[in-house]
Amino acid sequence: MAAGAPRVFVSHLAGVAVFDPNGDQVGRVRDIVTMLGGRRRLPSVLGLVVEVVSRRRVFLPMTRVTGVESGQVITTGVLNIRRFEQRPNERLILGELLDRRVTLLETDEEVTVLDVGLQRLPARRDWEIDRLFVRKGRKGGGLRGRRGETLTVEWDAVTGFALEEREQGTANLLATFDQLRPADLANVLHHLSEKRRAEVAAALHDDRLADVLEELPDDDQVEIIGKLADERAAVVLEAMDPDDAADLLGELPEDDKNRLLDLMQPQEAAPVRRLLSYEEGTAGSLMTTEPIVLRPDASVAEALARVREEDLPAPLASQVYVCRPPDETPTGQYLGVVHFQRLLREPPFALVGSLVDADLRPLPPGTTLPALTSYMAAYNIVSAPVVDEGSHLLGAVTVDDVLDDLLPEDWRQAAAAGGLPGFSDQALEGRAREGGVERDG
Structure with missing residues (x-):
């Protein structure tokens, strides 16, 4: 899309590189922040969630976006590197609006949101949501699995975003991050709500979920594995490296650990049991049982x-x-x-x-x-x-x-928040300036 173009769909922004005016990359787009409701007819787009140094997520106001063109976002070069914290009245478009079920006002028909269109207001740097790309039909496809008709509609042609959805789909959210490495997808999951995290985990393929679990903080691992059906949890544990599976099981209550081990295939559970038998912090507890x-x-x-x-x-x-x-x-x-x-x-x-x-x-x-x-x-x-x-x-x-064992227990959370040991705010600020950005307040 050429610089200054009036509209872009959010699927084209996911993972896009963000550059300052000098051409230096300062991060990548991980989500878009909006505010539903309010006095305006169309929802305002407040800004972008940008992942910068050490996976820190910061907020980039849309007023500082000077261009969206050919797979990149151009900024004014002024970026506040304080960690992004979502406010109660804010919604994340990729994380929360995609795959929502809403209702077409004209026909009272349920549709699924596949993509969201953003429009830049004339002669201003403000953006708003003005279009939705949706699919008709109920979840899982129509008759005999056929997919329903897709169409683009105006934002105010639908209703239902304000309602809480018990089971929100994940297909389009996952599609936007399909090429991410497991560590990066783990970072995406870490920043989702607990409900959304469980929905995405449930939709991931067993092998993909196993890879992602290995990169998540202990608390997230325990939360996700605890929400899976026991049979699936056992399959995912089998797909993990034995040492990572042992670490996860070691965080669970004894009854849960033994139940999942009993559900695993004996040949897959045997190395995990051996690892769990060694004292924590020793070579036996840290080793992998699958070298060449x-x-x-x-x-x-x-x-x-x-x-x-x-x-x-x-x-x-x-x-x-x-x-x-x-x-x-x-x-x-x-x-x-x-x-x-x-x-x-x-x-x-x-x-x-x-x-x-x-x-x-x-x-x-x-x-x-x-x-x-x-x-x-x-x-x-x-x-x-x-x-x-x-x-x-x-x-x-x-x-x-x-x-993994030498670093503090919360090092994954610190990394996800941009607070790796040895990286003070001043150090991060210095690194950011090298990339062409400065702290803004």
């Missing part, structure tokens, strides 16, 4: 193929663990590790059993966090093997697991 394990007769080509797996976290891809059969944890005798760089230097047909680094001593599961961090720092590694008394590999501790 190879037999000594595996080739370098096989090892590199495993390292290239798309879903493998980078710390786990840094080295492979060579063990005698069986090669599922707890494995047969642990022989040593082969580092990724060594694999790159060897011919594809070489056997990993001839390349092991046996000098990197493994850790017992009772290793404390201070000893673990000293070990990883001393050897300059991002992943460490954990073995039992019989030299069977139990799992591997990765640097991200260590950081």
